[in-house]
Amino acid sequence: MKHKRCQTMNKIVIIDEEKCIACVACVKLCPKNILYIEEKTGKCKVSDETKCDRLRGCEKVCPANALKII
Ligand code: SF4
Numbered sequence: 001m002k003h004k005r006c007q008t009m010n011k012i013v014i015i016d017e018e019k020c021i022a023c024v025a026c027v028k029l030c031p032k033n034i035l036y037i038e039e040k041t042g043k044c045k046v047s048d049e050t051k052c053d054r055l056r057g058c059e060k061v062c063p064a065n066a067l068k069i070i
């Protein structure tokens with residue numbers, strides 16, 4: 001059986017990578033330090049979304065509307 005790679009498995013922090021302009025506003029703001037810019041893709045990623053406080057700070061500062069907390 002082949003393992004499929006899926007990049008949209010997040011259940012809490014949803015990142016629209018096509019919209020992300022890597023401005024790092026969310027990375028700097030996140031109090032849990034779970035957001036980062038991935039070197040390879042130059043896009044925002046989340047390391048451990050289970051640590052997210054769900055207060056939507058990142059959502060509010062993102063100028064590209066690329067983040068959604070659900
Ligand atoms: S909602 Fe808060 S804790 Fe969660 S990713 Fe955004 S800034 Fe970080």
Ligand code: SF4
Pocket residue numbers: 015019020021022023024025026027044061062063064065066067
């Ligand atoms: S604030 Fe938005 S555009 Fe900026 S790095 Fe984060 S997700 Fe990307």
